[in-house]
Amino acid sequence: MFRPPYYHVPQELCDEVIDYLWDDVPTLQACAVACHGWVWRAQRHIFRSVAINNAARFERFSRLIKTKPRIATYVRVLTIAKARRSKTKLDRAWPELLQTLRGVEDLTLGRWVEVFSMQEVFKQNLPALFQRIRVLRLTNTSVGDVADLVCLLSACSAMHTLHLDNTRMVWPNWDQVDSIPSVDSPQLHTLSLTPTHAVPITDIWAEGLIRATIRRLELELITPDLFLSCRPVLRAMENTLEELVISVTGTKLRRRPLSGTLPPMKRLRRIHLRVKMLDAKQPIPRQYEWMLGFLRLLRIWESNSHLSEVVLSWRTSDLASMKTSPPWDEFDFGMAKLAKANDKLRFTLNVLDDTGIQNQWIYMVGLGLHAFPSLRKLRTTLAVNMGSSWDEHETFGGSLRNPKQWAFHFDPQTVSVPKV
Template identity: 30%
Template structure:
């Protein structure tokens, strides 16, 4: 007999092979428990049939619920379903869930759901609202109040919170959050009422990572209060921007981002179906502005994420239709970008750069260089950045982008079907 520790290691190494794990579960009692931990660590309920199957499974084998750590719930259409009413009971049964992803769901299908939410879910640390949700302010706060140990909160573009009548939240009968230590927050910056609710309810003094998605130039006005509240403590800032002007507004905030160490700038072409032809050239202007920022010496990493110019979902603006060759005469300024990064790196010896490029024709993610011959006409003949600071630049290319992987997203080998189904 092999020692128990070695047997556990063997089964753990098969965590990505469900068919093999099922065979392991039939081998012996010890292997069965270990295999079940991997098989049921992640449970997804994205359809009515999934819901019925999970209910039957937990009724027959209630002990399996203790293995669930990641739970994703949602449905493909807005029609009312049993899951709208029964999701609190499911979550109570799986009382060790640490990560909860909620797709399209009627969170308050019946009034008694509010009463059941007074039972807290203390182990949930990561909460993502990914589907379409239109909530009243008091319902939204009541929902958040059920998760007292949140460290990461993600609100998608489809989350809309209706402010209370009169605009005041002082009368809301929602218990304050005292145990939460929110570290990461993601939301669409245009949701002004959502930002107001978060300011009123959450202890943003603990916030370390903030991700905002701006859709238009003046959308930062809706989040001025949130930015001021987060600025003193935020160490990582992820921004999806339509232009560099918004970055200038944020970095010139009256309350400076004194602790900012990591800045991640994302091009909208990574996550939306169509973008303006000028993207992602605005990143060069953004870096030029950072070079003039008085607190740039505090930065330790700048991340730039974009689709490879010429391969993204670019659209020709109407005013450019009559200009032949307009796109051919608008190459992406790789040389200027490379030179600007080199100047920033020479000015700050502790600064590193990470460049993520979505390249649809590739098979898998790989690390490369700006002078890689495989880039064809997009490659640089020589890189100033690689010459002066070769260890301060990492360039990754990959076929797809997962906006929810890590914090801020990352390149991946396959299209994230699971994320798409929830959204």
């Protein structure tokens, strides 16, 4: 009886193939049940990121890692949130779960999770719980008072990125602030804040309660007016800040232009003005007039000659839905004034195509050559990127995923030729 030859594929090659599928969860799940030799490699990617958003999922995952402890070593990204405000077992037991998952480096404590509702034994063991955390996100959650938040951040000795998104806390009386000890966070260099009128989260840095070398700062504002309250934070970081991302999520426009000046910030090289590109709850069209106010601030800023790049991010659905034509003349004027003061400045336009434009070439060349006539008369570079998907984590502040790119090198003595 003829038997076909048996070919053995080395396990190393199988592992390489499975690693290539790291973000294709359905295929990884199929690999995990295909054969015994593929199970552990596929599970390593399947359980790399775990999201727990209710008590039922918490119970199922807790039972899973008790029966298969190996899975606990695969988790690197953990998200814990609740669907309701009511108290559940998750409020008391999530520190115990975090203690079991020793490999977690990216932790998100989300909606309705009260950080300091944990038992006293875990409060005393905060450094052991958070010593491996490199990225910490506190989103729509309560952190107690300022002293509790400072205590939590001091326990994250390896943290380099911190996101505070609508974080609720109790701010003490001014005579009690001096009694709160300041802490050093030497690894922290990236900070994202969502300041509000009710919770002055920026005061933690303005008062020097957290000493860190912040090089990248993102401010998500409900209204442009809130930027005025963020200036003390910028002053506290003026000797270290290199990148600044500003986004305005609200629809209420400021009647009067932003006044005042920016701190020197002589190390600042890149500014990114954008809306929340992936937030479906925001109304369409989103407002972009607030960007003009920040361009005016940059125009009179004493250190604008140190800038190397200004990034503006828009959406095609917003541009198409505006009742009036976009204020290209004002953008052209503001960008031209900046380019005149700094001939090394580069402008980048990110356009998220969520309307399915057929002929992108005509659209983008028109945007690059006709919308900015004053800019064309100066020596500068305009890069236009257009893509159908947005990646929040590829670069600081987000960027388009696999965009089509056009570069316009403007020079009064030569003709601008777009390069794809």
